[in-house]
Amino acid sequence: MLQSILEIRHLRTLIALRDTGSLVRAAQLLNLTQSALSHQVKLLEDRYGAQLFERKSVPPQFSTTGLRLLQLADTALPLVEEAERDVARLALGRSGQLRIVVECHTCFDWLMPAMDAFRQRWPEIELDIVSGFHPDPIALVMQNRAEVAIVSEQDPDETVDYHALFRFEIVALLANDHALTAKAHLTARHFADQTLITYPVPDEMLDIVRQVLAPAGVEPAHRRTTELTVAMLQLVASGRGVATLPLWAVQNYLDRGYVTARRVGSKGLTGRLYMACTQGTSGRPWLADFVRITRESCFKSLPGIELL
Known part of the structure; x- marks a missing residue:
């Protein structure tokens, strides 16, 4: 019996290829070079002796072998991610709060779908948007009136962590x-x-x-x-x-x-957008997941953006 060389990153690569429709965009989504992503694909193809998808087709047309591995990815990755969230809940408690303050008027177009996806994965985290316009959203984070601020600039004088979006x-x-x-x-x-x-x-x-x-x-x-x-x-x-x-x-x-x-x-x-939060909030496992969900959701749905 063959010893499997499959890793979680390989499964994520296959899903990214399918969801983005190209090697270039998949590499951007996964924060990899195109060369590194191509190397992953070739490693799998050499191992299984078959192409995973047709290189000249846009979007990629997966072979029978590629489709079988995609089926595995669609089954296995949600189970792995669910287990990791459960472990985080056991370690840090099953409740939390994520209040978001937004400085840009157009942010709601992409923020709401990201929040909906996050809510399905972390139903015990209470989500809310701080209403009204706030000229200094980071001040609300520092005053514990919000956990995350969506901002367009990084201020080196602010004692917060910045998580790059796009x-x-x-x-x-x-x-x-x-x-x-x-x-x-x-x-x-x-x-x-x-x-x-x-x-x-x-x-x-x-x-x-x-x-x-x-x-x-x-x-x-x-x-x-x-x-x-x-x-x-x-x-x-x-x-x-x-x-x-x-x-x-x-x-x-x-x-x-x-x-x-x-x-x-x-x-x-x-223009650029970032999530700003305190170091304490950055350490919460659900915050990292929220950043990742937001980046992936925006990359797949908003035309012409580039991930930072």
Whole structure:
């Protein structure tokens, strides 16, 4: 009888290949190099004397051997993860609280599905979102009014742990007949005579101001705010101003031709998101699971993002 060389990482690799549809994206999801992931696959193929999937097909078409190993992965991994959670519960108690404070208005689009997935795995952890806008979300973490803050920057002066989530492109949104649609990309000066529509948050929390306009000394001719993303897009579509939003948040509107997007700068404007929490919270096993679930959920569902 053959001695098995299968490890948990091999099973996770196969599931990642199936769920992401490519070697490149699977490697990103697993935080591996493409070479390391290919080496894992080749090791299994050499061991079993058969290809696991067709290399030239996108998404990968798994062979009979690959499908059998996938079946094993789908059966075994949930059992392993459930056992690990049970061990953590026995060691640390069966209750806990995870209150989340969010500084970005668009975060709810991806946060709610991640919370739903986490709730199924850790039903004894009480989940809640701290309501309202908070200009200093990390302060709530330090005051024990929240366990986790979703933030867009790492502050080296804060005594918290940062768990990287993902980076994404922020695009400028224009009415379809706006004169600036003729530009390949927008620079700070293009906003000087425009009405800039944003969420009602301090400028230091707006990437377009913090990264582009303020360094160039540019102030838009007019400013307008709205709490709702859909209202912002309606204002843009009707020619009331321009806005900047994450590409993943507006891709559906762009696909329908509701508004037009242009890059900000020749290389694009990049935003980032992190989870911030105390060292004590970082040590909780369910926190690591929440970070992992969030990263995986976002990577599979949000277009154009890259894991940090």
